[in-house]
Amino acid sequence: MSADAISAATEAAGSGGDTAPLGDRPDVDGFALAIPDEPSELKVALRRALLDGRPPAGLPVDLDVAAWLWGTWGPVLGPLGFGRDQFTDALGANQRELWLWLMGDRQWGQFASGLVGRISRRLPR
Numbered sequence: 001m002s003a004d005a006i007s008a009a010t011e012a013a014g015s016g017g018d019t020a021p022l023g024d025r026p027d028v029d030g031f032a033l034a035i036p037d038e039p040s041e042l043k044v045a046l047r048r049a050l051l052d053g054r055p056p057a058g059l060p061v062d063l064d065v066a067a068w069l070w071g072t073w074g075p076v077l078g079p080l081g082f083g084r085d086q087f088t089d090a091l092g093a094n095q096r097e098l099w100l101w102l103m104g105d106r107q108w109g110q111f112a113s114g115l116v117g118r119i120s121r122r123l124p125r
Contacts (some may be wrong), residue, residue, distance in 0.1 A: 024073065028033065032116075033073050033076060033077075033114060033116050033119070034072075034079065035108075035109055035112045035116075036069075036072050036112075038108035039065075039068055042063065042065065042068060042102070043102060045063055045117065046059070046063045046102060047102045049063055050102070061112055065091070065098060066087065066088050066091050069087075069091070069112075070088075070116075072089070073119075074087070077119065080122040080123060081122070081123070082122070082123055082124065083120065086122060087119070089122075090115065090118045090119050090122055092116055094111075094114060094117060095114050097110075097114050097115070099113050112121055
């Protein structure tokens with residue numbers, strides 16, 4: 001994929017204004033994932049469901065942070081060889097930070113940029 005195509009996909013992927021670098025690897029040098037605006041409604045609904053004792057595996061798809069973020073970042077990550085399963089694994093490895101964001105102990109930008117860092121370390125070489 002050309003640099004222009006990745007750049008265009010990156011710009012289209014998010015409107016939050018903040019970006020987090022994908023790292024210094026040659027094939028992604030200079031590219032970043034746009035940090036989308038915080039999904040406040042998703043956060044409130046997911047937090048409420050979890051605090052009500054609903055198990056994460058039993059939650060409806062509209063409360064799936066992975067699906068929401070993949071919809072935003074997937075068009076950029078997929079062409080770089082980073083698939084949905086890898087993305088879900090990276091998010092799972094970041095679940096403590098996800099929990100802290102849900103409970104209000106982390107800001108969205110902190111959580112999302114940390115996840116971008118984890119993704120950048122797992123991008124295929």
